[in-house]
Amino acid sequence: MSDEKLKYVVDNKPILTSLVAGKKYAWCTCKHSKEQPFCDGSHKGTDMRPMVFTADKNEDVLLCACKATASGPYCDGAHNNLEDVYAEATEKEVQSMKGSVFIERDDRGKALIDGGAYVLTPQNSDDTVSGNLSYQPVIAEEDGATKLSFHRLNVTAGTTPWLQYKGVDTVLYFVSGSGTVDIAGKEFQVNKDAGIYVRPGEAFRIITEGDMTVYATACPMLTDLTVTEQNDTSFQSDHAERYVAFNQETANVMANRFYQELVDKKVGSNEVTQFIGQVPQSRAAMHRHLYEEAIVILTGYGKMWTGTKWAQVNTGDVLFLPHRQGHSLECTDEGGMILMGVFYPSGSPAINY
Ligand code: FES
Known part of the structure; x- marks a missing residue:
């Protein structure tokens, strides 16, 4: 980040602000206002001007305080790259969490931490079996989710029944194996470490010669996965790109880590964002997001801290984070950690406060 950008920094994270529909705001760009993130006239005598905008709805938003955003007045995650170092937990933060309680897994493999957040090791014995498909909800309404639901699907050789989350966006991620996903009659070859988007109103099935593990997210939350032998839906060919x-x-660099958005607006999903990210051995600063988030640990291990509690996380675990729940993921694996995340409403994993 250039010194030019650094000279306007008020804070290296955004400010949570409640906007009122129809109200006009002036976002400070000069950094001198005492009413951050808004202008108080302190720019007078300089050639700087505030950015004036009108809120189109009542909404909680994150307004940029580092002044390096390219999407002013909103935070776009640029604050993560200000010092070329991702914000790690400070010594004070580490000390304050020293008394956190370690939460062990229950019989279902779940460790419930603060605010309804949890870490889950899915147990195969909890699966429902239908032909060559076995599946289980790993994030559902009964787990406290309000925005998204999440199923793990295990598929053996053959063709699954048709599957559908009726009327909502569906995002799939392929953890292992390869094969074909048939979305309402249109086939896509798929490999591990990839995502695919199924539009509301479309059913899908998976065809493979080996074993595949797939995670399916439904947004808005719909825990009911409809399983049928017949497909009565049509592929929406006006959105042909899905994989x-x-x-x-081509991944985005965020200081010493990277992420790539997979399913998002570029394949027509305006509601949901799916990403894959790499975390080095490190402990992130405690932070929050405005969205509800599901994460699968693809490789590596570490600890999830949520304020007063923490849980061990291992490869294959699922993490659920309610919106605004403070959290800090510590990677204790010297090889780093790769994870896949899905969040709703859509956005960027770099946008946090
Ligand atoms: S606070 Fe400036 S981009 Fe996030």
């Missing part, structure tokens, strides 16, 4: 594979070459 996005992970490509480290």
Whole structure:
């Protein structure tokens, strides 16, 4: 980050602000206002001007305080790259969490931590079996989710029944194996470390010659996965591109870590964002998001801290984070950690406060 950008920094994280529909606001760009993130006239005598905007709805938003955003007045995650170092937990934060209680897994493999957040190791014995498909909800309404639901699907050789989350967006992620996903009659070849988007009103099935593990997110939350032998839905060909594979070459760099958005607006999903990210051995600063989030640990291990409690996380675990729940993921694996996340409403994992 250039010194030019650093000279306007008020804080290296955004300010949570409640906007009122129809109200006009002036976002400070000069950094001198005492009414951050808004202008108090302190720019007078300089050539700086506030950015004036009108809120189109009542909404809680994150307004940029580092003044480096390219999407002013809103935070776009640029604060993560200000010092070329991702915000790690401070010594004070680490000390304050020293008394956190370690939460062990219950019989279902679940460790419930603060605010309804949890870490779950899915147990195969909890699966429902239908032909060559076995599946279980790992994030559902009964777990406290309000925005998204999440199923783990295990598939053996053959063709699954048709599957559908009726009327909502569905995002799939392929953890292992390869095969074909048939979305309402249109086939896509799929490999591990890739995502695919199924539009509301479409059913899908999976065809494979080996074993596959797939995670399916439904947004808005719908725990009922409809399983049928017949497909009565049609592929929506006005949105033909659906498949996005992970490509480290084109991933976004966020200081010493990276992430790539897979399913998002570019394949027509305006509601949900799916990403894959790499975390080095480190402990992130405690932070929050405005969205509800599901994470699968693809490789590596560490600890999830949520304020007064913490749980061990291992490869294959599922993490659920309610919106605004403070959390800090510590990667204790010297090889780093790779994770896949899905959140709703859509956004960027870099946007946090
Ligand atoms: S606070 Fe400036 S981009 Fe996030």
